[in-house]
Amino acid sequence: EPEVPSFIASKVSQYSCQRKTTLNNYNKKFTDAFEIMAENYEFKENEILCLEFLRAASVLKFLPFPVTRMKDIQGLPCMGDRVRDVIEEIIEEGESSRAKEVLNDERYKSFKQFTSVFGVGVKTSEKWYRMGLRTLEEVKADKTLKLSKMQKAGFLYYEDLVSCVSKAEADAVSLIVKNTVCTFLPDALVTITGGFRRGKKIGHDIDFLITNPGPREDDELLHKGLLLYCDIIESTFVKEQLPSRKIDAMDNFQKCFAILKLYQPRVNNSSYNTSKNFDMAEVKDWKAIRVDLVITPFEQYAYALLGWTGSRQFGRDLRRYATHEKKMILDNHALYDRRERIFLKAGSEEEIFTHLGLDYVEPWERNA
Ligand code: CTP
Ligand code: MN
Ligand code: MN
Ligand code: MN
Missing domain, CATH: 1.10.150.20 (5' to 3' exonuclease, C-terminal subdomain)
Structure with missing residues (x-):
């Protein structure tokens, strides 16, 4: 029988921050079904069952082989009865009747x-x-x-916003954001975070983290031009406040959930050109793109970068690990050691992993 050597199910951690999860998913059939189940529980505000299916999906995304028999999941964490029932049915029937019911609900x-x-x-x-x-x-x-x-x-902007953002569009927007930020703050650091930093080829938005080394003069940045729609949320961070214990912590950075107008070269579509009432002026030469802009003080940059790179599940497990295994509290601003009663400073993501006693996980391995 083909067994993957060096893979020991019982040694797989229940925390995705102790696993390396690339975009190479051998178990999409299962994880798609789990994510539908999880989303339905999210809509019903049943956080416990939602997380149960998201954790299971995350474990199967990590597996280096496709599951074909129930024996393959033996010893793995996060495989409760509800999850096993779905797996068993997909193995036997090729699809999950429960997930199908949800899709028709x-x-x-x-x-x-x-x-x-x-x-x-x-x-x-x-x-x-x-x-x-x-x-x-x-x-x-x-x-x-x-x-x-x-x-x-x-x-x-519905039609534009539901169509996904490509890597090429992300790169184009990145140039615009960097150029614009640099005209106001020449030393500013602008980094793409979110899915694109994890190596995804498409996304639903583009996430940016902006920080300015040295004296702070970044407060006005978001109030300057360039956006189609911009909902600016002012920073509510209070110095010395303890990190949030919430599982999906909203942070207190100044941020902006924006829609950016990306001008694109006109596509030479023959069906347009041959239509009788063709009018160049009426062809839309731009696309609305969702952009998240987050401004962080330089001292909090590493924590903000780790939090905003995700995945969401990876972040949840980092915080759960910090709380339950280390008696520490982690959020997008800081890491607090409850035993020592001190904040642990970090200048890089590597240092945060070290503070937590974790092996470093690269951004493209955080697709949990
Ligand atoms: N995030 C956060 N605080 C928020 C919003 C998002 O810390 N208020 C984090 C999320 O946990 C996620 C990352 O920022 O890890 C990016 O969020 P999002 O853009 O929603 O997800 P992506 O992973 O980028 O995927 P997508 O392609 O759907 O945008
Ligand atoms: Mn994103
Ligand atoms: Mn998303
Ligand atoms: Mn986002």
Whole structure:
């Protein structure tokens, strides 16, 4: 039998920060089903079952071989009964009836549509669903709804925003952001974080971390031009405050969930050129792109970089590991040692891993 040598199931850590997970996923069939189940629990605000399926998905993404028999998952962490049932059915039937039920569920389908709009989360979806709304067309037609500024932008640029961002678009936007930032702050460091830093070829947005070594004069940066839509959230960080213990910590950096107007060379599409009423002026020569801009003080840069690089599951497990294995509290600003009652400074991600007693994991190995 083909066994992968050096792979010992019982030695796989329950924490994804102790595993190296590349984008090479041998078990997509299973992890896709788990992610559908997890999303449905997220829509139902059942965090426990949501995390159960996300953790299981993360373990299977790490496996260096495809699962073909129940024996293959023997000894692995995070394989509870609910998870095993789904795996067993996929092995036997080729698909999961539970995941299929979710995909056909009316509530899931509505929430999936609603949350695909920028600015719409589970809370808003819940409200709309309770009002009897089921589709985005119905939401748009309902003139009594009061949409936030963010949601209005979400509907206005909907088609562009649901189409994914390519690596080439990310590189183009990166140049624009870097040039713009540097005209205001010549020494500033601008780094792509999020999925693109982990090596992904597509994303739903582009995440940037901006820091300025030396004296701080970055507060005004986000208030200057260039954006189609920009919701600026001022920094609420208080010096010496303890790191947050929440599992999905929102940080206190000044940040901006923006939509950027990326001009693109016109595609020479023959179906346009042959149409009778073709008018060059009416062809849109730009694409709306979601960009997250985060401004961090230089001393917190390494923590912000680690937090904003993700994946989300990797970050959750880093914080869970810090809390339960090290009696420390980690968030996107700092690491606090509760035994010693001190903040641990770090100038690089490597130093943070060292503080936590973890082997370094490269960004492209954090696709948990
Ligand atoms: N993040 C965070 N605080 C927020 C929002 C996001 O720390 N308020 C982190 C997330 O945990 C994630 C990373 O920033 O690890 C990037 O978030 P996001 O853009 O949502 O996900 P990506 O991994 O970049 O994937 P996608 O292609 O969907 O954007
Ligand atoms: Mn992202
Ligand atoms: Mn995302
Ligand atoms: Mn983002």
